[in-house]
Amino acid sequence: MYMPNASTIPREQLISRASEIKMIPTLHTIADRVFSVLDNSNSSFNDLSDIVRYDQAITSKIISIANSAYYSRGIEIFNLQRAMLTIGFEEVRAIVTCILLMDGIMKLLKLNEEDLLSLWRHSIEVACAARVLSERLMLEDPQKAFTASLLHDIGRIIFYAFSPEYKEMQDKAKPGTDLAALEREHFGIDHQETGHIIAVKWKFPADFAKVVRNHHKQLPDAGDGLLRLVAASDRFFTKEPGGISPEGMILDRERDAIAFEVKKIMKFMQLDIR
Ligand SMILES: [Fe+2]
Ligand SMILES: [Fe+2]
Known part of the structure; x- marks a missing residue:
């Protein structure tokens, strides 16, 4: 039962933090890498999207802007590459600049690189x-499943950033x-609820918002393809109870291949030495 003690940040405050947040921070290493790509005149669009697709902070903002009324014209954009093409190189540069400027703000928040890295991983x-x-x-489209999963726990940022006791808990x-x-x-x-507030405010496509809102609920029915994929994958790593599912058995067989892929991405993002 919910019984806040005096030092606990209350629900209402977490809701207003989630409603107000305009940008979420990223890891130093990632922001530096994106900037060096943007500054290099030989870089291609693919070089840029190769890095951006592994980052929650930049991906979430690109999806958000591409789905704003100004760009989307009512059609939902799930695909990150398409979203980047829609908003253009300069807008992506502006997003990364804002995220880099957040470094100072990050020091004021309770968020540190270690928390961000574990959430990123x-x-x-x-x-x-x-x-x-x-x-x-x-x-579903494997790329869509990837992007939805990258964003599924975005609501945890609010707890890390504003609650000193979250990490300890x-x-x-x-x-x-x-x-x-x-x-x-x-x-x-x-974090499903704080994440959903962000997803709605930031105009994520409805399917993504649904994943953010429901990924800890018991596995939904077969009709909910995207949610089923993300929820089963999340459960596979968190080991939350949910019984042995067909998805869990597939993932178990693919365990080494997935670990190899994660390692490869960490190396590519230069996060493997930490
Ligand atoms: Fe979660
Ligand atoms: Fe998760």
């Missing part, structure tokens, strides 16, 4: 797994604990 793991599942089950939790339930107990709200 988790999101990449889920994204790689969901892409494999999508291919094996021939369900998480560290103390046993493996397999339902993190969302634990958050609801402590704060009266979970």
